[in-house]
Ligand code: MET
């Protein structure tokens with residue numbers, strides 16, 4: 186087939202990389218555990234790539250026109266780009282081989298760290314639950330083409346009979362997502378290195394062309410976020426500079442610049458004004474331009490009309506209408522996905538246990554490829570595609586009309602809410618009431634909820650789920666673990682205890698399994714970061730709570746101690762963020778339904794005598810819209826749903842919340858708006874960086890900045906913890922300061938957890954003692 190740069194092939198922006206049965210995860214973890222060699226791991230990954238090519242071809246993407254993306258990664262695409270351009274931080278300089286290359290072991294070391302050498306920082310990729318590694322760029326980073334994996338994998342495809350389309354993170358996004366390397370001068374912006382970086386991309390394009398690539402996709406999602414592109418003029422200049430230089434490369438492949446996750450806004454004319462051949466627009470989050478855009482009429486445009494981010498079957502007629510609306514504005518139009526399909530599981534056929542009717546409403550990655558192929562056919566011949574369009578409309582109608590999607594009682598309850606349902610008494614009143622019933626020492630100590638998940642409890646849970654362990658055996662196993670966790674906390678001397686969450690495989694899935702309106706998958710794994718995968722539940726209908734979900738575990742724990750036991754719930758925003766959520770109503774409405782179920786749970790916990798209840802919202806920041814203009818509305822419904830969940834609590838009930846994943850700066854106002862009595866946050870890794878900010882913002886309720894970094898097995902010494910406590914105490918009045926770890930302990934082992942908590946208690950006692958002395962001296 187001859188290459189035509191004026192027309193894009195039908196395509197998807199990317200495909201799940203971890204494998205239908207998490208083959209890549211297994212291969213990587215075998216390498217890291219020393220059970221497999223680099224060669225064996227690479228062979229397993231190559232086999233998965235070959236399977237993916239065949240699968241996509243079987244689903245209708247042609248083998249010879251660059252339809253099939255070559256977009257694999259051993260860990261993360263941003264790390265791949267960093268390694269490709271030689272941006273290896275100085276602390277890992279030794280992983281670069283004598284030949285200038287970084288092998289899979291070295292690559293893994295940069296991703297995962299080594300002893301005292303911290304890995305690259307990990308942070309959320311746009312508004313998804315995928316995490317990328319943050320490159321570190323300084324004035325002296327020596328860019329060079331250090332890794333040609335993209336070329337090798339393209340050649341591998343070609344040898345296998347497939348002409349694929351290499352996918353790379355684009356140079357502007359790469360620098361906008363990077364952070365200044367240690368030692369960079371104040372005010373240094375990685376974007377200032379663009380002129381040095383672009384020649385490396387140019388060299389890579391030449392190498393890909395030499396290998397036979399016809400199209401190359403450069404992903405520039407940073408351009409849809411006005412948080413990352415605050416300095417519009419500078420970023421626009423960077424886009425012109427980068428793509429001016431790359432399009433001037435002689436003999437290069439045709440370039441497709443993709444802008445997933447939102448609307449390009451003012452960057453659309455900027456990109457349209459460059460000489461790239463094609464643009465991919467996200468028409469799920471973004472819109473078809475209202476009128477002609479100068480330059481766009483010269484481009485082949487991929488209309489991203491199939492949602493790469495959610496699992497519902499597309500409305501093909503509506504999608505086709507968008508593509509038709511785009512036609513007069515572009516040189517040619519092809520059908521595609523809005524984002525990579527990395528965010529959805531592989532195949533609904535892997536979920537035979539789901540009710541057949543529900544399965545018919547869903548489109549996972551493979552179904553989405555088929556939708557894109559159907560749309561491409563419809564663009565050619567609308568009449569011939571009528572059947573597919575009708576089937577998609579029918580599936581949607583079936584979903585919207587199905588029992589459980591609209592539950593009148595839920596709608597009535599929501600309709601009857603008033604402002605009073607979102608507000609508690611003044612904090613001063615609550616504080617006095619709580620101080621009256623809770624006899625807590627100064628600087629109270631607590632944990633965030635989970636304790637280490639031993640192999641034993643995982644086995645018990647799995648056996649129970651398979652029906653191999655009867656209910657009473659399961660309850661006994663969980664209770665035995667609760668006994669152990671309570672006894673340990675008493676022995677350590679913690680003040681507010683937890684039951685340890687042994688019954689939870691996952692803090693969202695646990696609730697999804699117990700609430701009506703949710704379904705859970707068996708194989709619906711989605712990459713979260715590196716080899717880590719999650720299985721997001723599917724929220725398909727109105728949410729109700731058939732029975733209490735946590736009361737038995739919490740009351741059992743409380744019966745084993747005289748100290749207060751904290752009830753433990755996951756908040757509405759986090760439940761939404763970590764699920765696939767229905768798309769037929771505003772997220773705020775769905776969040777309020779979840780909130781009402783939690784509100785009932787809190788009432789039941791209170792009635793059972795639980796006086797402290799924590800509602801975790803670690804994902805509050807994650808759903809923050811990428812456009813500043815959309816943020817107030819989001820914060821309004823997200824904060825509102827938390828308040829709806831918690832404001833039924835009595836004044837004497839102490840409501841805690843917990844947030845992690847840092848970057849609180851943008852949401853401090855919202856954290857305050859949650860109006861929790863006590864808020865624990867992640868702070869140890871940044872050495873309390875955020876604490877003065879929070880204090881300065883006027884936050885005047887209980888706060889527990891984490892003093893123990895639970896992300897590594899390292900045991901902090903009592904002195905270290907004491908230093909952090911004193912740092913926190915410098916900005917937070919003692920009466921409001923709580924002492925706790927950064928997050929739950931479920932990923933840790935018991936030995937390091939015990940030792941760390943012992944040091945945390947010792948540090949707290951030391952600070953308490955010295956403050957008593959200071960107080961006495963002052964009088
Ligand atoms: C990611 S936040 C986790 C909070 C939860 N309560 C836990 O301790 O595991």
Ligand SMILES: [Zn+2]
Nearest residue numbers: 803845928929
């Ligand atoms: Zn956490």
